[in-house]
Amino acid sequence: MNHPGGIPATRTAAQRTLRIREISAQIIDIPTRRQHKLSNTSVGAQNVVIVALTLESGATGYGEAATLGGPRWAEESVESIKSAIDRYLAPALIGQDASRFEANHLRMTAAATRNFAAKAALETAALDAVGHTLDLPATALLGGEVRSSFAAIWALASGNAAQELEEARAHLDARRFNRFKIKLGFSAPRDDLARLRTLRDGLGPDTTLIVDVNQGWTQADALRWMPALQELDIALVEQPLAGHHMRGMADLARRFDLPIMLDEGVFTPEDVALAGALEAGHVLSLKLVKSGGAFALKRIAATASAHGMQLYGGCLLESSIGAAAHLATFATLPALDWGTEHFGPLILERDLAKSGLVYKDFHVHLPRGPGLGITPDPDALQAYARKTTP
Numbered sequence: 085m086n087h088p089g090g091i092p093a094t095r096t097a098a099q100r101t102l103r104i105r106e107i108s109a110q111i112i113d114i115p116t117r118r119q120h121k122l123s124n125t126s127v128g129a130q131n132v133v134i135v136a137l138t139l140e141s142g143a144t145g146y147g148e149a150a151t152l153g154g155p156r157w158a159e160e161s162v163e164s165i166k167s168a169i170d171r172y173l174a175p176a177l178i179g180q181d182a183s184r185f186e187a188n189h190l191r192m193t194a195a196a197t198r199n200f201a202a203k204a205a206l207e208t209a210a211l212d213a214v215g216h217t218l219d220l221p222a223t224a225l226l227g228g229e230v231r232s233s234f235a236a237i238w239a240l241a242s243g244n245a246a247q248e249l250e251e252a253r254a255h256l257d258a259r260r261f262n263r264f265k266i267k268l269g270f271s272a273p274r275d276d277l278a279r280l281r282t283l284r285d286g287l288g289p290d291t292t293l294i295v296d297v298n299q300g301w302t303q304a305d306a307l308r309w310m311p312a313l314q315e316l317d318i319a320l321v322e323q324p325l326a327g328h329h330m331r332g333m334a335d336l337a338r339r340f341d342l343p344i345m346l347d348e349g350v351f352t353p354e355d356v357a358l359a360g361a362l363e364a365g366h367v368l369s370l371k372l373v374k375s376g377g378a379f380a381l382k383r384i385a386a387t388a389s390a391h392g393m394q395l396y397g398g399c400l401l402e403s404s405i406g407a408a409a410h411l412a413t414f415a416t417l418p419a420l421d422w423g424t425e426h427f428g429p430l431i432l433e434r435d436l437a438k439s440g441l442v443y444k445d446f447h448v449h450l451p452r453g454p455g456l457g458i459t460p461d462p463d464a465l466q467a468y469a470r471k472t473t474p
Contacts, residue, residue: 101141101217102183107174107206108136109166111470115433118251120152120241120401121270122298127153130401130432131162133202134465135169137209139182145213146460147205148406148436149373150428157348157400158201158373165202172196173206182210185225185379192376200351200376207377208409208456215455222412222456226378229415233447234397235423236260237294241267245282252287260443263292265322265425269300273309277316284316296322299348303332310340320367320396320422323347333364343367345396351375353387360391367422369398370414372406378413385417397424404429404437407448408456411441415450424448436464 112132120127131154135147155161176195180188185207192203211222223229238261240248248266255261266283268276284293295313301324313321320343325332327349337344346365350356351374359365368388375381385395397414399407407426414420426448429435438459442449451457 101139102181102214103140104137104177104180104182104210105140106138107169107177107209109169109174109205110134110136110465111162111166112436112465112468113470114403114436114468116401116431117433118242118247118431120239120431121243121267122152122157122241126270127401130428132403132406133162133165133169133205134405134436134460135205135209137182137206137213139213139217141217143213143216145209145211145216145455146405146458147208147212147409148402149201149205150400150402150406151201151373152400158351160199160201160373165199165205168196168199168202169206173199173202177206183214183225185210185377189377189379201373203376204372204378207379208372208406211378211409211412212455219454221452221454222409223415223450226382226413226416229450230418231415231420232450234411234414234420234426234450235263236427236443236446236448237263237265237423237425238427239265239267239296239425240283243270243279245279245286248283249286252283252291256291259445260430261427262446263294263423265294265296267298268295269297273301273305277309277312280316289317292319294318294320294322296347297324299323299326301325303329303335306332306336307339310336310342314340314342318342320345322369323349330359330362330364333359334362337363337365343394345369347398350384353384356384356387356391360388360393365393367394367396369396371398371400372410372413373400378409381413382417389419394421395419396422397426399424399426399428401428401431402426403432404435404440404458405456405460407441408437408451408458411448411450412456434464434468435461436468437461
């Protein structure tokens with residue numbers, strides 16, 4: 085039976101069930117199992133925003149926006165994320181068809197400039213809710229999966245070489261991780277390199293090591309210490325220079341036979357196009373919080389690939405909620421050359437999902453089920469929710 089305007093009644097009923105009825109955002113503070121150091125901060129507790137988006141169908145989807153140490157890694161903090169969602173982004177989405185992902189992205193763009201982490205969490209929650217309503221995995225809404233497991237990378241970031249060796253060996257023995265990313269930049273380069281040599285000697289030549297300087301070096305530092313990274317058979321070096329120093333990154337990429345990965349310097353397709361034109365890096369780290377959502381991430385990945393860059397699945401210590409959203413997106417990319425470092429659920433004191441991600445045989449595996457395939461743990465969300473003061 086048709087409506088007077090010729091639209092099938094079944095279609096309009098389906099559209100009504102996909103209408104966004106309610107959105108809420110909650111700040112969560114979770115201790116980490118050990119210190120996680122970056123060049124400009126040290127994290128002993130992770131701060132995230134969990135978004136719950138409910139449709140007229142009654143289905144609720146969840147998304148996660150993470151930061152590292154507040155607005156140091158990027159301009160957003162959990163406080164600004166929640167404020168942007170509550171005041172600007174949620175009102176732009178309430179009453180809209182949640183399955184119109186691109187149209188809703190445009191609405192959010194009109195409501196707030198950048199705020200990529202906030203937008204990504206909302207889009208993730210919409211994907212999850214629509215997936216549950218239609219009984220489809222998020223990957224089906226994103227174009228269909230190409231892979232269901234990902235080579236997994238663990239970050240060593242305590243700054244204590246002995247502790248890091250013990251940590252790495254435990255993961256090797258458990259067959260969870262055999263590739264490790266070592267954080268540099270928070271000590272003098274000579275001390276960082278001594279620690280790195282200890283790890284290389286202790287883990288042996290067959291273990292893949294990646295380093296992440298988190299913008300901690302000047303160009304002069306990099307010119308002096310990049311040869312030492314080559315001697316240690318480092319597989320990849322991430323963002324040695326400040327994100328805005330694209331020409332300096334291009335100079336390093338030309339000088340050394342060591343792949344360089346862009347991260348903090350690239351957030352948008354325009355950033356990727358500039359980096360590609362300058363040949364400022366060989367690999368791009370992909371993160372939903374940088375892109376503003378899964379569909380934008382796919383556009384960024386395509387732009388990077390068109391410029392000859394390889395792709396790497398980055399993370400910001402998300403729980404299984406945010407990690408599952410990344411894996412769903414990564415699963416639909418034609419290539420993910422370096423696998424992913426989504427180890428966040430294992431470094432948190434407690435995951436925010438009832439059944440978290442599976443790490444087995446040095447891979448992390450795509451969750452199965454409708455939406456993200458992950459069920460949030462309401463007890464964990466309540467236990468770690470930030471308490472507001474009067």
